[in-house]
Each structure stands twice: as C-alpha cells, then as structure tokens.
Amino acid sequence: MFSRVACLGRPSWAILCLLSSSAVLGSVLQNGDDRPLAEKELIFGPENQNVLQIIPVDPKPPSSNPAYPKPLGMSPAAVTSALQDLHSALSVMQSTYFSLWLGKWTTAIDWTAAVLGTHLSSTLSSLSHSLSYTLPGTFDKTVKLDVEAQMVENEINKYFAQSIAYFFGEDAFAIRMEAYDDMLWVVLGWLESMNFINSHSERHYPLTEGIIREESEWHGKQFIPAFAHRARVFYELAEQGWDWELCSGGMLWSPHTLPYKNAITNQLFISAAVSMYLYFPGDDNCSPFMSDQESGVRANFKMGKQDMDECDERMKGKSTYDPIYLASAINGYKWLKNSGMMNEKGLYVDGFHIHDYGKNGTIGTGKCDERNEMVYTYNQGVILSGLRGLWEATGNLTYLEDGHELIRNVIRATGWTDTDTPTIFLTESQHQHDTTKRPSVSNHQAHDQTWSGLGSSGILTELCDPYGTCSQNGQTFKGIFFHHLTNFCTPLPTSATTPGKTFAASKDTATLHQRSCNEYAPWVIHNARSALRTRDEKGRFGMWWGTGLASHGHDFESDTPPAGRLPNRNDPLRPSLPEDATDHQNPVPSSISRCGRFPSDREGQEQPCTTGDLNDRGRGRTVETQGGGVAVVRAMWEFLRHFNKG
Structure with a gap:
C-alpha cells in the first residue's frame, strides 16, 4: 500500500513515494524472515544500527569529504529505517537509564527528567500514528494487521506504564522550590502526556454505539485528572515569575537570584500558557495550593469548609480555552519580540541583566541593558511550540511567519546554505513567492564548514560539543530544539478543533506551511543521520553529532580550553564564545584532560585517550544525550511521514 508524494520541483529532489504506516511497520516485521508472522518477535535493537538508506538522486560519485555529502533523496527504505531507529532509540533510553521501581531516570536531574518525560510521551504519539488499527477487536494471529497492532499496542502500554511510574517518581516537592523555568518544563511535560492519551484513545479506541464511554476509552484516560492537576499547580507557581517592574515586563528566571530575564524562561512561559489555553482539561482538585483572589498570594495550608467553598468557586470555568491563559501568552510573546533578545543573525541570545541592580539598595537602571550574547540551541526551539499554539488560538498568521523565519535562521547558522529558494509568506496579503532571493535551507549540496553560530556543515552543534565539556544541562538542549521543531511542523488543521475558540488554516495556508516544513x-534527516552515527555498540547516542569532522583532520583535542573562555584558533571549524558572552550552562572546569575529561570522571587520575571516540569525553554518553537522539530521530520520522502533505 503506497501513497504518492508531491514533488517540490527542485533539481536535487526526486519524485518520491512513502510507504503507508501499515506497510512501513510490516516491512520492518518481515525483515527477510520467512517464518509465520505470529511466530516472530518485534525487535528494534542496537544491532540494527546504521541501516538508514538515503537514495542519492545525483549519478555523480559522492565527494570523499563528509562535510559535503551527496544529495539526499528519500525512499521507502528510509522511512522504514527511521521508524525502526525510533523504536530502538526509545528502547535504549528506557532499558538503560530508567528504573521502574524508583519511577525515574536515576542519573537525570529534576528538569532534565521532565524533558525526558516529554520525549517519552511525544514518541508514544509517533508510535501510535505508525499503524492504523481499532481496539478492542477480535485478535486473529493469522491476520497480519492484528499481529502488528497487538505488538505496537503492547509496546505503547509498556512505556506508558513507565510514564505513570515517573509521575509518582518525579520530585514535585523539590521542583516547586526551584527556578521558574524548572517548573515550566513540568507543565509542558504533563500537557504532552495528556495530548498523547487523548490522541491515542481517539485514534484506536473509538466510541462504540451502545457502550458506555468510560468502557470504550483507552485505560490511560483515567490518569488525565492527576496529570492535569500537576500541570495546573506548577503553572500557577511559575506564573508568579512575571514581573512588570523591571524591563517593563517579562519572566524572571528564578526567585532565588539577582533578576535575570532570559530567553528560555520567557519562551517556556509563552508555550506553557498557550498550551494551557488549548489543552488543559480543567482541574477541580484544590490541593495543595490556594489563592487569595485579592492579593494573588498562594499558600499551602489545611482547608476548612470556607476554604473549600472558595476553592470550588475559583475553579469554576478553569478549563480549556480560559482567556487568561491566552492573554498571558500573547503578552509574553509581545514582550519577548520587543525585548531586543535577538542578535544580528536572528537568533535568541541567553538573556538580560539589569545594570547596577542592588547597588545602594536600588533597582539600578531597571532596564534590560546588559545582554549576555551566549547562544544555545534550545533557546531557538521552545518558542516554536508557543508560536504554533498562538496561531491556532488567534488565527494570526504572523506567528507562523515568525516561526518559519527563526527556523531558517537556525538552519543557516549551522552552515546549511542555499540562495536559490525565495521566502514564502503566509499572510493573506502575501500569498505568493517573494521575488527577493534570500538564503534558505533546501539545497543540501552546499555546507559551510566554518563555524556559523550554531554549528558547521549543516549539523546543529552546541558550542561545548567539540570540546567535550557540555554539562548535564547542555547535553539536553539539542533534543529540546528538535522536539519543538517537530511540534511546529505538524500539519495545520483545516477545520477548527473548537469553532469560536480555535482557528483553522485555509487550504493555501496549510499547503504553504507544509511546503516550508518540507x-x-x-x-x-542530515542531523538525524549524523546523530545515529554516534551510537556505540549498546545503541547509546553521543553528544556531538559532528564527530565525523574531527576524523578528517580537525583536531579539537590538541589544546585545553582555559577556564571561562574557549580559544579562537585558526581552524575555521573551531567555535569560540561571542564577545560579551558567558556560558553559564556549560562552565569550563579549571582542569580538563586532553581527552576532555573532568577530573572527577576518573577519580582525579589522568587517563590516556584509548578509544578514539570523541563522544566518550567529558560526561560521555548519558540519558540526556540519549534523549536528544530520540528527539532528532523522531523528528526525522515525522518529517518523512508528513512529507507528502505539501
């Protein structure tokens, strides 16, 4: 069963066909095995690595330089392999790093665990869409679709049970005392889980006439009230970080430090607020936080009857499409867009301090006038979900345009260049191609090998990657970007989910959005393939996806970067800190071995570089780097799955 894919009309693309979801999974199951299907095991293990096949459409032999790979086509084998690699990546993340009896990824910290939970739920959504089936049904082991459906459903139920375990293993009491951004990762994580639960139930457990709704729905729906309560509690804690006094608005990063208004906290607030508007199902559980409606001060105390009555009154109408959530998101993005937090490349820098704050007990200038020029990958990603949500909630196409412009800026900042494709505008007055030639992203024959701000040779790269000095925070960033990119590029709905509350795209707008995403x-795909090549024999992903560059004459080990600042050597690939930038997320230790190991990694003893694997340096392969692998491979699968819709 095949579905036709639209040709984009560029020389570097071929007319392609993608397998349907059923055929994709079926081909994975067959895998050259002539046993009866019911006797086979569905295996997605690390031994199946490096099977992604991208068919070249250029008959010329490829360049020997990996920085200039041959043009990429797409084939049914590529689609099948992407799904197989996604199964494998998730399996390794859960089997290697997740402890079921503790309900947590034991080596993660609070906020990175919340991100891992988000990756888990979003991947389950992708697996749910990988095959069409309806349950409950009559299982027949001689029917291929029944066997495949049971395998997929069993896998989804297995990992969803682990998500439930994480709900109880998550240290909610600790996170509520942490920074505002930590709280907001929790909000986005459980909203993502609720979206998965609803979509999986609607897709595979449709309502049957004569059967009570609760009996026909997927069992996961019983957990929505608990997940919704946690999302609400942490949103209400985090929204207290909004401050009008300094910088005329914006979220503070933390209540425990000098005021810092940074990109990630504001982007998280925007995305969380609009997601609460669109997806929050309501919550009638008032514990453990109450709100004084006059002062807005929240407290944790034992509730009497009057308190309960006030709680019940306050919670009336607190459900999906609460206009307060939408207003917060709109105000948040308006402030962020006008804050001056973008650099000359159109990328978000880390954030602002207030000059002379605290001097002589004053607020100093009270303005965001000391900008940290550090650029991180995740600061370009989280806002994409917010922009997508703001479009659906308001119908304002400029939100989508801003998102596409940011994505193109990011891709150019990795050294991926093309000057032949015009920019596509989405606003009704500009539903045509701009005649001005501007750098775009589609020509994969041209890769700039110099450091371009967020990578080189088209590979998204954290500045700390080549040195092996990324912290636990930094190891999480690239996966976050690809998760939110995938959310942004999900096809636009052409009918409103709730008329009067949400908006739909016209046929032209939906087509142009999807064409841009295509x-x-x-x-x-280029980034996913690069990430897949970093896997070790156990299927664990590395942090630096561009290690192939170092194997072709670019030595990143010969010099130890001094504390506080990375060197700017003659090698054009070597990244260096921008002027006026401080890398708070990945501080360079005072002592690093030439292998990039921290002293504590090997009990303070210098060890020779024996493996030759650049991803063994520093913290090495971790649950955070595995989460990044899951996110980028999921992105590849979803982009391939939706490719024919443009």
Whole structure:
C-alpha cells in the first residue's frame, strides 16, 4: 500500500513515494524472515544500527569529504529505517537509564527528567500514528494487521506504564522550590502526556454505539485528572515569575537570584500558557495550593469548609480555552519580540541583566541593558511550540511567519546554505513567492564548514560539543530544539478543533506551511543521520553529532580550553564564545584532560585517550544525550511521514 508524494520541483529532489504506516511497520516485521508472522518477535535493537538508506538522486560519485555529502533523496527504505531507529532509540533510553521501581531516570536531574518525560510521551504519539488499527477487536494471529497492532499496542502500554511510574517518581516537592523555568518544563511535560492519551484513545479506541464511554476509552484516560492537576499547580507557581517592574515586563528566571530575564524562561512561559489555553482539561482538585483572589498570594495550608467553598468557586470555568491563559501568552510573546533578545543573525541570545541592580539598595537602571550574547540551541526551539499554539488560538498568521523565519535562521547558522529558494509568506496579503532571493535551507549540496553560530556543515552543534565539556544541562538542549521543531511542523488543521475558540488554516495556508516544513526535511534527516552515527555498540547516542569532522583532520583535542573562555584558533571549524558572552550552562572546569575529561570522571587520575571516540569525553554518553537522539530521530520520522502533505 503506497501513497504518492508531491514533488517540490527542485533539481536535487526526486519524485518520491512513502510507504503507508501499515506497510512501513510490516516491512520492518518481515525483515527477510520467512517464518509465520505470529511466530516472530518485534525487535528494534542496537544491532540494527546504521541501516538508514538515503537514495542519492545525483549519478555523480559522492565527494570523499563528509562535510559535503551527496544529495539526499528519500525512499521507502528510509522511512522504514527511521521508524525502526525510533523504536530502538526509545528502547535504549528506557532499558538503560530508567528504573521502574524508583519511577525515574536515576542519573537525570529534576528538569532534565521532565524533558525526558516529554520525549517519552511525544514518541508514544509517533508510535501510535505508525499503524492504523481499532481496539478492542477480535485478535486473529493469522491476520497480519492484528499481529502488528497487538505488538505496537503492547509496546505503547509498556512505556506508558513507565510514564505513570515517573509521575509518582518525579520530585514535585523539590521542583516547586526551584527556578521558574524548572517548573515550566513540568507543565509542558504533563500537557504532552495528556495530548498523547487523548490522541491515542481517539485514534484506536473509538466510541462504540451502545457502550458506555468510560468502557470504550483507552485505560490511560483515567490518569488525565492527576496529570492535569500537576500541570495546573506548577503553572500557577511559575506564573508568579512575571514581573512588570523591571524591563517593563517579562519572566524572571528564578526567585532565588539577582533578576535575570532570559530567553528560555520567557519562551517556556509563552508555550506553557498557550498550551494551557488549548489543552488543559480543567482541574477541580484544590490541593495543595490556594489563592487569595485579592492579593494573588498562594499558600499551602489545611482547608476548612470556607476554604473549600472558595476553592470550588475559583475553579469554576478553569478549563480549556480560559482567556487568561491566552492573554498571558500573547503578552509574553509581545514582550519577548520587543525585548531586543535577538542578535544580528536572528537568533535568541541567553538573556538580560539589569545594570547596577542592588547597588545602594536600588533597582539600578531597571532596564534590560546588559545582554549576555551566549547562544544555545534550545533557546531557538521552545518558542516554536508557543508560536504554533498562538496561531491556532488567534488565527494570526504572523506567528507562523515568525516561526518559519527563526527556523531558517537556525538552519543557516549551522552552515546549511542555499540562495536559490525565495521566502514564502503566509499572510493573506502575501500569498505568493517573494521575488527577493534570500538564503534558505533546501539545497543540501552546499555546507559551510566554518563555524556559523550554531554549528558547521549543516549539523546543529552546541558550542561545548567539540570540546567535550557540555554539562548535564547542555547535553539536553539539542533534543529540546528538535522536539519543538517537530511540534511546529505538524500539519495545520483545516477545520477548527473548537469553532469560536480555535482557528483553522485555509487550504493555501496549510499547503504553504507544509511546503516550508518540507524544505527543512533534508536538514532534519542530515542531523538525524549524523546523530545515529554516534551510537556505540549498546545503541547509546553521543553528544556531538559532528564527530565525523574531527576524523578528517580537525583536531579539537590538541589544546585545553582555559577556564571561562574557549580559544579562537585558526581552524575555521573551531567555535569560540561571542564577545560579551558567558556560558553559564556549560562552565569550563579549571582542569580538563586532553581527552576532555573532568577530573572527577576518573577519580582525579589522568587517563590516556584509548578509544578514539570523541563522544566518550567529558560526561560521555548519558540519558540526556540519549534523549536528544530520540528527539532528532523522531523528528526525522515525522518529517518523512508528513512529507507528502505539501
């Protein structure tokens, strides 16, 4: 069963066909095995690595330089392999790093665990869409679809049970005392889980006439009230970080430090607020936080009857499409867009301090006038979900345009160049191609090998990657970007989910949005393939996806970067801190071995570089780097799955 894919009309693309979801999974199951299907095991293990096949459409032999790979085409084998690699990546993340009896990824910290939970739920959504089936049904082991459906459903139920375990293993009491951004990762994580639960139930457990709704729905729906309560509690804690006094608005990063208004906290607030508007199902559980409606001060105390009555009154109408959530998101993005937090490349820098704050007991200038020029990958990603949600909630196409412009800026900042494709505008007055030639992203024959701000040779790279000095925070960032990129590029609905509360796209707008996202697909595949090549014999992903560059004459080990600042050597690939930038997320230790190991990694003893694997340096392969692998491979699968819709 095949479905036709639209040709984009560029020389570097071929007319392609993608397998349908059923055929994709079926081909994975067959895998050259002639046993009866019911006797086979569904295996997605690390031994199946490096099977992603991208069919070249250029008959010329490829360049020997990996920085200039041959043009990428897409084939049914590529689609099948992407799904197989996604199964494998998730399996390794859960079997290697997750402890079921503790309900947590034992080596993660609070906020990175919340991100891992988000990756888990979003991947389950992808697996749910990988095959069409209806349950409950009559299982027949001689029917291929029944066997495949049971395998997929069993896998989804297995991992969802682990998500439930994480709900109880998550240290909610500790996180509520942490920074505002930590709280907001929790909000986004449980909203993602609720979206998965609803979509999986609607897709595979449709209502049957004569059967009570609760009996026909997927069992996971019983957990929505608990997940919704946690999302609400942490949103209400985090929203206290909004401050009008300094910088005329914006979220503070933390209540425990000098005021810092940074990109990630504000982007998280925007995305969380609009997601609460669109997806929050309501919550009638008032514990453990109450709100004084006059002062807005929240407290944790034992509730009497009057308190309960006030709680019940306050919670009336607190459900999906609460206009307060939407207003917060709109105000948040308006402030962020006008804050001056973008650099000359159109990328978000880390954030602002207030000059002379605290001097002589004053607020100093009270303005965001000391900008940290550090650029991180995740600061370009989280806002994409917010922009997508703001469009659906308001119908304002400029939100989508801002998102596409940011994505193109990011891709150019990795050294992926093309000057032949015009920019596509989405606003009704500009539903045509701009005649001005501007750098775009679709020509994968041209890769700039110099450091371009967020990578080189088209590979998204954290500045700390080549040195092996990324912290636990930094190891999480690239996966976050690809998760939110995938959310942004989900096809636009052409009918409103709730007329009067949400908006739909016209046919032209939906097509133009998808066509733009299709242009990003080769870059996404390029990054996913690069990430897949970092896997070790156990299927664990490395942090630096561009290690192939170092194996072709670019030595990143010969010099030890001094504390506080990375060197700017003659090698054009070597990244260096921008002027006026401080890398708070990945501080360079005072002592690093030439292998990039921290002193504590090997009990303070210098060890020779024996493996030759650049991803063994520093913290090495971790649950955070595995989460990044899951996110980028999921992005590849989703971009391939939606490719024919443009």
